[in-house]
Amino acid sequence: MSKVRPQELACKELVELLTEFLDGALEESVRTQVEQHLVWCPGCTEYLRQFRATIGATRKLAEEDLPQRVRENLLHAFRHWRHGS
């Protein structure tokens, strides 16, 4: 509905907002846009469901639950991501 809803979110934009959405950190108007998108978009609804499930699963993990090698790989990936490489 792009003509009359210039502020409507695309799926790609919604995905980038999901963390803040789940944290309750979005401005009201943006949160409403996210929710209105989720009402009709099955792909984003499923993505949100998976996102929640992942958060739920990882919340159960303690740092020491990770094998050393997995931990190093993750840290390596995060460092590179932060540096934009």
Next chain:
Amino acid sequence: MPFDTGDTGASETMLAWKFLERGRVAPFGGHVWPAPGTGAPGPWIQPPGGEVFACRLSDLPWWVNAELWEVELEGPIRMLPTQIAGRRGRLVRRVNGWDDVALRAYGVACAERARDLAVSLFLREGRTADADALRQTRSPLELHRVAQELATDATTPGTATAGYVGASAYRAAEGAGAAAARHAADAAMAADGTPGVLEREIEWQSRWIVERAGLGVATVAAV
């Protein structure tokens, strides 16, 4: 004497409507709303640091889902563009007129309304055969197939609208009423670029839901 702030305080209550997923699940929060008791509303829900959101009748098309509930909100009540918010809320009763059958019928009605728009555009464009092809479809899936075939190029308002008709009909066939309605609104906007077209479409969708769910004129006036 204190100034009138417009805030009537916590005693303000209001009846409104709320769509939930099957099983009284909040669509975005994922929690289950407590059911009303026999002849009594459910317990109050007060989200920590948040509010309870609900619909006026005119807001319903923005939030369509599997179950529709009458809710009581307690103030202060805020009026927002497509919903209202209260400090806390509770379920009063389920609207029995809104179920999976109604949700599916809603999607089909929206797709058919979009189809009629495309038909009239094709007739205006002199494409009588294409208009007839759309008009003669007998199911949402057939409408989807025919509309998609006609929408291979979006060079005229008719073909552009037909593309959205195809998407709406596909969602209608799945029983996804909210998505079918959304694409039908897209079709209306592709067909008619004048200001207010979305608002008119939402108004039509709202009337359809109100009539189908049996929410009634008296309730409209109260909410």
